[in-house]
Amino acid sequence: MLNNKKGKQIKAYIYLLPAAILLIIFLYYPVVESIGYSFFNFKNFKPFEFVGLDNYRSAFADGLFWNSIYLTFKWVIMNTIFPTFIGLMLSILVDYLSKIQWFTSMSRTILFMPMMMSMVAVGLLWTLIYNPNLGLLNGLLGVFGLDEKFIALGSTKTAIYMSFIPLIWQSSGFSMVVCSAALQSVSKEMLEASLIDGCNKFNQLKRIMLPNIVGAIVMVSTVNMISGFKAFDLLYVLTKGGPGAATEITAVYAYKQAFLAFKFDYASTMMTCLLICVIVFLLIFNFFSNKVEKKFGS
Amino acid sequence: MFNRKHGVLGGDKLFNFVGTIILSICLLFSFYPLIWMLLNSFKTNDEIFLSPMGLPSSFDLSVYAVAWERANFSSAFLSSIINSAASVALVLITGTLAAFALARIKFRGNALIVKLLTISIIISGQLILIPLFYTMQRLHLYNSLWATIFANTAMSLPLCIYLLYSFFREIPFEIEESTWIDGCGTFKFYYKFVLPLSKPILSTVIIFVSLWTWNEYLFALTFLKVESIRTIPLQLQSFFSRYSVEYDKLFAALSISLLPILTVYIILQKAFIKGLTAGAVKM
Numbered sequence: 276m277l278n279n280k281k282g283k284q285i286k287a288y289i290y291l292l293p294a295a296i297l298l299i300i301f302l303y304y305p306v307v308e309s310i311g312y313s314f315f316n317f318k319n320f321k322p323f324e325f326v327g328l329d330n331y332r333s334a335f336a337d338g339l340f341w342n343s344i345y346l347t348f349k350w351v352i353m354n355t356i357f358p359t360f361i362g363l364m365l366s367i368l369v370d371y372l373s374k375i376q377w378f379t380s381m382s383r384t385i386l387f388m389p390m391m392m393s394m395v396a397v398g399l400l401w402t403l404i405y406n407p408n409l410g411l412l413n414g415l416l417g418v419f420g421l422d423e424k425f426i427a428l429g430s431t432k433t434a435i436y437m438s439f440i441p442l443i444w445q446s447s448g449f450s451m452v453v454c455s456a457a458l459q460s461v462s463k464e465m466l467e468a469s470l471i472d473g474c475n476k477f478n479q480l481k482r483i484m485l486p487n488i489v490g491a492i493v494m495v496s497t498v499n500m501i502s503g504f505k506a507f508d509l510l511y512v513l514t515k516g517g518p519g520a521a522t523e524i525t526a527v528y529a530y531k532q533a534f535l536a537f538k539f540d541y542a543s544t545m546m547t548c549l550l551i552c553v554i555v556f557l558l559i560f561n562f563f564s565n566k567v568e569k570k571f572g573s
Numbered sequence: 574m575f576n577r578k579h580g581v582l583g584g585d586k587l588f589n590f591v592g593t594i595i596l597s598i599c600l601l602f603s604f605y606p607l608i609w610m611l612l613n614s615f616k617t618n619d620e621i622f623l624s625p626m627g628l629p630s631s632f633d634l635s636v637y638a639v640a641w642e643r644a645n646f647s648s649a650f651l652s653s654i655i656n657s658a659a660s661v662a663l664v665l666i667t668g669t670l671a672a673f674a675l676a677r678i679k680f681r682g683n684a685l686i687v688k689l690l691t692i693s694i695i696i697s698g699q700l701i702l703i704p705l706f707y708t709m710q711r712l713h714l715y716n717s718l719w720a721t722i723f724a725n726t727a728m729s730l731p732l733c734i735y736l737l738y739s740f741f742r743e744i745p746f747e748i749e750e751s752t753w754i755d756g757c758g759t760f761k762f763y764y765k766f767v768l769p770l771s772k773p774i775l776s777t778v779i780i781f782v783s784l785w786t787w788n789e790y791l792f793a794l795t796f797l798k799v800e801s802i803r804t805i806p807l808q809l810q811s812f813f814s815r816y817s818v819e820y821d822k823l824f825a826a827l828s829i830s831l832l833p834i835l836t837v838y839i840i841l842q843k844a845f846i847k848g849l850t851a852g853a854v855k856m
Contacts, residue, residue, distance in 0.1 A: 284678070286678065287683075290673055293667040294734065297663070298693075301723050302693065302728065303693075304708075365596070387845075388835065395788075396788075396809065399813050408622065409622055411609055456850070554695070
């Protein structure tokens, strides 16, 4: 058996090789390269000379960059809170309240359905919904007697919130399903015992269900947070960062700088800054979520 | 906890009633936009303007044919299918092998690799986009479906390997031992025992990767510049910007792009819901 050990180890490396080649060429090396590009000046689409921290200096002096970072964080925080909270609420409604089996399963099917759609399709569908001449939104406002045309994505103040609504529409179903799974795993004995003790549904929810699914909630919000940092498609399709720079999160701003203005060096710098933000944000989030989980002991 | 007092909401009945109303509103909010899209796709442009929320006067499918033709959906569907199928195949082959090595063989660096893979989940497509753009040109993959296939594979491998790894690790050691007695090698153990035992997680990976690549936009937008190889999201978007006022066709094109995936979802909904959430639950 001992003789076998070395051969087995070599085999392990051979099995890892195909995946490793793909990951190194198309994932890890590009990450390193991207960070490297941020220290270079580009000329004719090629890294030209090492400029140290110059790109970072110009990024920090760029108001639009700070605006994009601010919007990114706003987006991430909204994405961490709202789909998670709404998903939790939906899971309670779907799994806990309704006793009718077909209604429960139909609700789940419908609420999860938008998850199948690409962000592009979601964005395009919502441009039609928001369309002031034929859209659903203005039709709905008309029902309430507001006949004035409302241009949902027109105002610099509210555009970011209006662009976030499609995301809630699309991704709440995901949080719902994860929370449902957690709710279903709460022990039936405990619930029955509480019923015998005269506990009503509301108290049952507050005292037994919620403390038991804190772990799931923290996990869902972490996933939502990471996907918030990855946001690009929806905003690029809906607003392309406009009006002005009101919805120009860092990913959109960097994409425009790279592939419309051809400033590859500057775009790499911004994406590197964003990567650092993600890591710092995750560490802080992890620290607090561990505390919350410990407090509830789940 | 022994008092039989009913809570602040005055008992379960009110709680159930309010809950059902809220849920119905949510269902309407969730489902109506899709119904609205489908209904409007059958209307003429004038009808859409006159009554955007009304029912169509006839179910005329000719607008679908026009939209299909103009958006070049035949080639878009073909590209999307090739893109997804090849990515899934690559992830399955390389991912299961790597996960098998990580889960069943002890070697130096094992734990470190697993850790690296879990951290890699935070890498976003935009971060690696510019270097990838150069890499694809250097490897002469730019403007071919291979570019998106490789990029998608690399992006989904970390999570998929991790999912497979967690599953493979749970396969009882006794099974592996019994295969040694039969003189079965490591590789035979992998494809004769591990793979057949792992059908649930394999279907999860297949669903996750195929849906992700089917809907992927950023890499396709950057690497596929020739019209004949563009995937569905790209074609849809360029159709929307080219025919931005022919609303009947826009609704039809959107419906065409969504109906296949939604149909598959309704047939296989349990597998889809599980496939898409399993990734998160395991993290």
